Amino acid sequence: MTIDFKKQQAVAGLEQLATLVRAQSWRQDGTPSLPPTQSAVLRMLDGAAVPLRATQIAERLGISAASLSDSLKALDAKGWLIRTADPADKRASLLGVTEAGREIVTRLNDPQQGIAALMNGLNEQDVGALLRVTQLLVREAQQKGLATGPRTCLGCRFFRPGEGNQPGKPHFCAFVQQPFGDSELRVDCAEQQPADEKYAGESVLRFRQMNSQ
Numbered sequence: 001m002t003i004d005f006k007k008q009q010a011v012a013g014l015e016q017l018a019t020l021v022r023a024q025s026w027r028q029d030g031t032p033s034l035p036p037t038q039s040a041v042l043r044m045l046d047g048a049a050v051p052l053r054a055t056q057i058a059e060r061l062g063i064s065a066a067s068l069s070d071s072l073k074a075l076d077a078k079g080w081l082i083r084t085a086d087p088a089d090k091r092a093s094l095l096g097v098t099e100a101g102r103e104i105v106t107r108l109n110d111p112q113q114g115i116a117a118l119m120n121g122l123n124e125q126d127v128g129a130l131l132r133v134t135q136l137l138v139r140e141a142q143q144k145g146l147a148t149g150p151r152t153c154l155g156c157r158f159f160r161p162g163e164g165n166q167p168g169k170p171h172f173c174a175f176v177q178q179p180f181g182d183s184e185l186r187v188d189c190a191e192q193q194p195a196d197e198k199y200a201g202e203s204v205l206r207f208r209q210m211n212s213q
């Protein structure tokens, strides 16, 4: 099966951006060059309300336990992880991030550096368009078994696409009972609860229909 020229261009663009992220060679602020999995783990642990098990991290990132294990070892060696005993399972430990690790996350999130700097040139409509496409790509990845963990609006049982009924806020979140716009779509929401397959499929249909209206 082949894809058409337009999609080939989209693929080329995404691959170029992914290469840019991997290389991180354009960071000028001295922040260590981190492989994407390591920075994703640090960001996740920094943003988590409670320490997480390795299995939860691997599931959210959609990677194997073995791949995660290498990243955890590397982060441990840098002194950026805290491990505590899991009271619910003597064989498992809970993972958090040290102060030094938090400093790295702050630098990774610096809006003047790294991929965050690329966002400065986008307006709200652009960000909304990017988040819409991201929702759909994550959904495709989930359906192909490439990712199970991302906690997107499109995969959430509280998501009501098209029910916002306010200018610029076409969606509704039944968890916080608020309408919201494309630029507020979440890719990693702590309150997300996965929708069942039937509901998720219907959400995708409604979400796509809104785009073609």
Ligand code: SF4
Pocket (backbone or CB within 6 Å): 151, 152, 153, 154, 156, 157, 158, 159, 160, 172, 173, 174, 175, 176, 186, 189, 190, 191, 192, 193
């Ligand atoms: S709970 Fe979070 S993921 Fe779910 S619809 Fe609301 S904002 Fe989106």
